[in-house]
Amino acid sequence: MKKAYISADIEGMEGVVTNIQCSRQGADFAVARKRLALDVNAAARACFDSGYDEVLVCDGHADMENLLIEDLDERIKLLSGAMRQSLQMEAIDSSFDAYISFGHAGAGLTPGGVIDHCYNGGKVYNLRFNGITMNTETVANAAMAGHYGVPLVACIGDAALAKEVQAFVPNCEAIVVKEGVSRFAAISIHPNKARQLIYEGVKAGLARRDQIQPLRLGDEVTMEVDYKDSNMADTAMLIPGMRRLSQRTVAYTGDAETVFKLHELMLYRLVDKL
Helix, strand or coil, rough: CCCCEEEEEECCCCCCCHHHHHHCCCCHHHEEEEHHHHHHHHHHHHHCCCCEEEEEEECCCCCCCCCHHHHHHCCCCCCCCCCCCCCCCCCCCCCCCCEEEEEECCCCCCCCCCCCCCCCCCEEEEEECCCCCCCCHHHHHHHHHHHCCCEEEEEEEEEHHHHHHHHCCCCCCEEEEEEECCEEEECCCCCHHHHHHHHHHHHHHHHHHCCCCCCCCCCEEEEEECCCHHHHHHHCCCCCCCCCCCCCCEEEEEEHHHHHHHHHHHHHHCCCCC
């Protein structure tokens, strides 16, 4: 059985430029969540039309309850809810054959990255694995998938995301649905056009899946986090084995699966209310 894993975040989608669209309190959130669902459907349809038997979609934005299951292709399985062990890659394992990401630019990496941030934008300044900055969520997620031998075959978002992802996974199919003008402005294509590009791009990525190498970090991984404020580092130091590198920076070294669980804990659960 061939299985595809899709992580779905909202900031990179066409027409999304501020919290008016991507915050649950925003006036246009209902429009944006519907648009994301239809975009995800286009990606899933490409998977099914490419011979995949199962598509799991992981809702990976904010409270992780953005996609309404009634809006999705009935063949999709939806993973939603924030009480989990991974922010955007819950349930990924070696049974999957391909990974597809709906994402956005990483914090402070590329000019024109629309709503650029690193997972928890109000708390996290930089994220590094084995000394390499991976502020782009799609890249960090690809490393988690790569640990299980699953390649990132396609990413959907703005032009900045495409540049950042292809620096790590050159053969990944990058599907650009908007061009950033600034952090909170962009030139977007029409959703109907975007869905056609998503469908065609995902099919193209899946077709050359065997030529795309999984992004691997190794069995032992060191994760460093630069927080926005020192009290967040204070809190992270409650974790046994954590090291304090500076006033706002902590590091942990361990086996990959443990580090990936701590990634969720350190970037979200421990610090979100601080």
